[in-house]
Amino acid sequence: MKPGTIVATMPARSGGDILFASKLGDKAKDMVFCGFETLPWACRFTEWGKKATVLGTKNNILAAVTPASATKALAKLQGLLGVNPLVQESPNNLGISLRNPGMIVHPGVMYGRWSSEAWDGQPKDEAPLFYQGVDEFTEKVLLGMTDEVQLVCRKMEEVAMVDMKDACTLKQWYLDCYDGQMKDTSSLKACMNTNAAYDGLKHPCKEVDGKFMPDLKYRYLAEDIPTGLCFAKGLAEILGLDTPTIDKVMKWGQECIGLEILGPEGKMTGKDLDKTRAPQGMGITTLEAFLAASKIEAK
Template sequence: MKVVVCGEGNAVHVMMAQIGSVPDVQLSVFGMLQGEHLKAELAKNSNQVVCHNPDGSSTTGTVKEVSLDPAHVIPGADLVLIPLPVFAHRPFLEAIRDHVSPATAIGLLPGQGGSQWLAKKIFGDKFRDVTLFGTDKLPYNARIEEFGKSVRLFGLKTELGCASIPKDKDAHCAQLISKALAGFVTGKPKGEMLHVTLMPVNQCIHPSRMYSLFHDWDGKTPYENNPLFYEEMSEEAVKIMQGVDDDIQNVAAGVDRALGASLEVPRIHPMLVSWYDSDLIGDASSLLSYFRTNKGYAGIGTPMVQVDGGWFPDYKSRYFSEDIPFGLCVTRGVATMVGVATPTVDMLILWAQNIMQKEYLKDGEFCGKDVGETFAPQAFGFHDVQELL
């Protein structure tokens, strides 16, 4: 089996160790930003990467090669994985477009963010011959220790839901994930790609918490402290998350009515609880207690900037730059196509777009001048509900 991983970040380092340790799997890396640096560092250690696991053990994998040329590594690949933030998908999809074959499955980890419509636009007619899938989450919480040499894995989610286009390829994609990551992660079929597009993860959690903390800030008075983002979670933030969760469920139901898609988008509370080992969560009885007692979230602060006299909110953080245009706006775009109201999503977008000096919503409609910068289907010229799938 031939696998190509795209990028050079934290998740790629874990994959180099894990996939590179699986027998009968040949792993290559396609790097665009730091590919030469990665290639040079790997060469110093016989192309091996070590992953230090949460239980104190380690995993060592071997990379066949690193290349900056997609024509050198993509042809003949069974599986191409892109474990990158949504904003980084475009250059990699454009680079591999002319080199993938119908036998290649392209995986986005995670699959939230609407990149399937980006892929449709990039691949054009060739998209009919491509298998694209997205996972319901990124399985790793990890940080690079030494670039091209070692990585620290803090948490591993051992099951990955795989939703695909075409939808009947989801089992095949799940099998590829299970084989490539044998012993570490198991793939599970999830049907339609929209199943993971709409999932209430970052788009639900981050903007809701930031709104609860800063919606009444006067724009000039520093905060004395930087609050813990999860351990000091507020009831107001959780209530907003539940409102977004309700909006997403209503959008999924609208898609079902329009297309008979039978989406199974999970509810936020049971979904999050299922992702962590029970011994990490002190009290999973409510969404609020889940956040406050989850050891996996311990010590994580709020995106803020230290200034004279205290702290300002960091409005340039990915909680805005990613979770609004590639999260809430994607959900809002789908909602527009199926005619479903999203009051809580709208509240958060309106607040955030004012801060970001963007216009996504205008007079209550998803038609602002900056919709084209989002990954909503409308940004790629898709307006017919039939084009959602």
């Protein structure tokens, strides 16, 4: 890559800027990293690498650039997307990392439907609806996870005076991204159940003898735990914060995907940490090291 190259990631998920810098080394300082919070659309591919069906277009999406001075990159990317969605500048990539909806929604909804707390292990007659099938138990799991991420945000504001205004709750993310597409916004569950962009989207399942069993190695666990939830959990651990809901989802999820991320004591000490975006997997175990890697100056 040539100096000044804009590298945009949609979605960046969590810790994308730190991973980018660690892989490029000294070259990273000459590049522009742009992390988007999510995809511009709710979509599914119909022919891998060639065709996709757009189910809904988001009203706006956030993006942050590193270095922070390279804001012209966002205008270039807006030109590629067209009028919608509107690309809005976020103060820093840490806010993008902790705003990451996929790290909560995907593992959380999978846990809410298929963990032993909710499922008897028997096959289903049909694949359940994913977003529009969220029930009260799943909503409780999602709220627990998003609340724990908010604790991380508030602590980072306290210890580093970093602007975390965009790292909002999951419900606020729905209000920001899908305003006008949800019939009921009275609760997180209602936002997900009545979102027209999610019409008909089902849980990833495999058909077995005419019935359906969950695909527990699907990307909702295999990608969103290593590239999202691990980052939030790892930073929480560095900050000395407890995350009981995230912990139980991760313990269940890591067994599903065959990784050891959390050690026996529930800490980020598993042998597969280097396969994740956890700060610890990149050798970052202190707040000082994290701030340096994130290019955040403590104030």
